[in-house]
Amino acid sequence: xxxLVDCNNFYVSCERLFDPTLIGRPTVVLSNNDGCIVARSExxxxxxxxxxxxxxxxxxxxxxxxxxxxxxxxxLYADMSRRVMKTLGRFSPEVENYSIDEAxxxxxxxxDLAEHCHRMREEVIRWTGIPVSVGIAxxxxxxxxxxxxxxxxxDGVLSLADKGDQAKxxxxxxxxxxxxxxxxxxxxxxxxxxxxxxxxxEADDKWVLKRMTIVGLKMVHELRGIPCIxxxxxxxxxxxxxxxxxxxxxxxALGDLEEAVSVYASGVAERLRQQDSLARTITVFxxxxxxxxxxxxxATSATMSFLSSTDDTSVFVQHGLVLLRQIFRRDQRYLxxxxxxxxIESRGREQLGLFxxxxxxxxxxxxxxxxxxxxxxxxxxxxxxxGDRQEWKMKRRLLSRRFTTRWDxxxxxxx
DNA sequence: TCTGGGGTCCTAGGACCC
DNA sequence: TCTGGGGTCCTAGGACCC
Numbered sequence: 077x078x079x080l081v082d083c084n085n086f087y088v089s090c091e092r093l094f095d096p097t098l099i100g101r102p103t104v105v106l107s108n109n110d111g112c113i114v115a116r117s118e119x120x121x122x123x124x125x126x127x128x129x130x131x132x133x134x135x136x137x138x139x140x141x142x143x144x145x146x147x148x149x150x151x152l153y154a155d156m157s158r159r160v161m162k163t164l165g166r167f168s169p170e171v172e173n174y175s176i177d178e179a180x181x182x183x184x185x186x187x188d189l190a191e192h193c194h195r196m197r198e199e200v201i202r203w204t205g206i207p208v209s210v211g212i213a214x215x216x217x218x219x220x221x222x223x224x225x226x227x228x229x230x231d232g233v234l235s236l237a238d239k240g241d242q243a244k245x246x247x248x249x250x251x252x253x254x255x256x257x258x259x260x261x262x263x264x265x266x267x268x269x270x271x272x273x274x275x276x277x278e279a280d281d282k283w284v285l286k287r288m289t290i291v292g293l294k295m296v297h298e299l300r301g302i303p304c305i306x307x308x309x310x311x312x313x314x315x316x317x318x319x320x321x322x323x324x325x326x327x328x329a330l331g332d333l334e335e336a337v338s339v340y341a342s343g344v345a346e347r348l349r350q351q352d353s354l355a356r357t358i359t360v361f362x363x364x365x366x367x368x369x370x371x372x373x374x375a376t377s378a379t380m381s382f383l384s385s386t387d388d389t390s391v392f393v394q395h396g397l398v399l400l401r402q403i404f405r406r407d408q409r410y411l412x413x414x415x416x417x418x419x420i421e422s423r424g425r426e427q428l429g430l431f432x433x434x435x436x437x438x439x440x441x442x443x444x445x446x447x448x449x450x451x452x453x454x455x456x457x458x459x460x461x462x463g464d465r466q467e468w469k470m471k472r473r474l475l476s477r478r479f480t481t482r483w484d485x486x487x488x489x490x491x
Numbered sequence: 492t493c494t495g496g497g498g499t500c501c502t503a504g505g506a507c508c509c
Numbered sequence: 510t511c512t513g514g515g516g517t518c519c520t521a522g523g524a525c526c527c
Contacts, residue, residue: 107496114495129494130493131493132493178527260525261525289500314499318497321495412495
């Protein structure tokens with residue numbers, strides 16, 4: 077049996093931990109640049125405010141209901157996630173950290189599943205303060221369904237171990253809410269007469285394979301209780317890494333874009349080294365505001381490959397800037413840029429070039445740089461072209477403190 | 492004025508090889 | 510008019526996830 081543990085309204089729950097005045101009050105957390113709503117408290121959900129809605133479109137509604145608003149504080153959420161996952165580890169030897177707020181657990185061999193999961197739920201809230209819901213089923217897809225219904229059962233735990241319960245739950249699950257069915261497939265399925273998950277469970281294999289590829293077929297089998305999607309206990313290294321971000325305002329000056337590309341290239345290079353990998357391809361892209369209608373949307377990119385793979389920040393920055401200058405046009409107002417690393421290989425298994433020099437000194441420099449930045453804070457040492465003004469940085473006007481990861485941002489308590 | 496960021500997998504089709 | 514068979518690799522595009 078598999079359990080899916082999902083943190084309830086995770087970002088909002090994290091904010092409430094350190095600001096109890098938010099408890100019971102409608103609260104939302106915004107995306108980067110304070111653009112869209114990416115997390116909602118139950119109160120906000122029942123107001124009918126939708127996920128992903130741009131804030132400026134519903135400003136008056138938020139004000140009317142006195143909704144509390146926070147910028148997203150990923151440093152805090154990532155640390156709280158780590159604590160939740162650690163607690164879950166006490167309840168199963170096999171935990172897949174599926175996303176920042178979800179984990180799949182292997183519960184094979186556990187006799188009283190519901191009781192076990194209730195204890196787990198209580199322990200997570202006692203140790204971390206984060207409320208979670210638990211869905212239990214023989215496959216991941218069914219565990220997802222179970223979890224969805226568990227949110228409304230009252231005690232937060234629902235088991236679909238039983239065939240009859242599975243059918244009942246699938247009858248009450250819209251095709252739109254299935255894990256593996258996005259907007260496109262939902263529309264296609266509705267057109268073909270599939271309304272509920274139960275309809276899809278009974279679908280013809282050949283038809284599903286043809287219309288939804290092998291991925292869809294696996295999902296249908298999972299609905300029948302045949303596990304097809306394994307637990308991934310150790311996350312494999314990323315095959316591509318992206319660092320991209322919208323600016324706080326549009327940019328036209330090459331100098332500003334050079335700073336941004338330098339910062340993004342440095343950031344993505346650091347993540348590459350963290351997973352002990354090397355990359356052989358770098359892409360830089362630029363785009364204007366895609367929602368603005370006065371000017372046509374303009375997006376452009378350029379890619380280059382190195383003779384041999386590297387993890388050297390200065391190499392990525394240097395070539396990133398070359399690519400930037402190739403695609404930069406003076407007459408555009410850019411809102412977003414990014415750097416992508418591709419053709420990633422694990423260190424020690426990389427394809428060597430015929431004429432490569434060995435870059436020993438570079439490896440030691442990167443090690444020293446990462447060491448200093450880890451100890452004294454990000455960007456303590458950086459490449460000069462990152463600049464020190466960085467006036468293009470994103471907006472985060474309503475940011476809470478990094479309560480659990482920074483000594484200088486600890487919560488103050490007065491007695 | 493204001494609209495997120497970061498990934499994965501599958502398939503079809505083209506280029507290329509012998 | 511008629512023009513082989515069998516295969517690999519790469520990429521773009523489309524779908525999905527949180």
